[in-house]
Amino acid sequence: GENVEQHPSTLSVQEGDSAVIKCTYSDSASNYFPWYKQELGKGPQLIIDIRSNVGEKKDQRIAVTLNKTAKHFSLHITETQPEDSAVYFCAAARNRLAFGKGNQVVVIP
């Protein structure tokens, strides 16, 4: 089955700087790649997703890039703010989502 790995496990950034989280996947047939944000005490919430027919998607301060050849995709957060502090999960799917182990992002004011 699909195996998704996520790096780094923890990321600290100064407020206003950019944060980048990278994920790799194993199944070349995967065609859907969402990112979830989980705040303390809440369930994960979908923040952005990308399908395999595009290489990049942007929504305000967040963007996702996909490299199908290398089988990796990344989440980019620009102009980070304290409310961006959370755990971020990537996932990949052909039929059913396989999740990475999560990345703790800490934005330092």
Place this chain on the structure above:
Amino acid sequence: GAGVSQSPSNKVTEKGKDVELRCDPISGHTALYWYRQSLGQGLEFLIYFQGNSAPDKSGLPSDRFSAERTGGSVSTLTIQRTQQEDSAVYLCASSLGTGVDGYTFGSGTRLTVV
């Protein structure tokens, strides 16, 4: 409802007791998923429903765990003879199920076995 609803939000139970966790998915979502999240850990897949059928139960950790879904809607996850290692947040998610798309998660049930 507007989102995925889980109840109870918190449950404390004594070791050896049975517990039932409930998930009410978004109306019209045919696919339903249960995950377990231990403290500071990732999402551990438990079981997947398509309608009332469970084509993938591969993540259930032992025969003490079972789940059912009736009417293509509400699902119940039952843990029998709870153990301390069952303490975790149990998350439910649903999706349209017509293709690959994003899941909508509930807020979870925090289970503590004492």
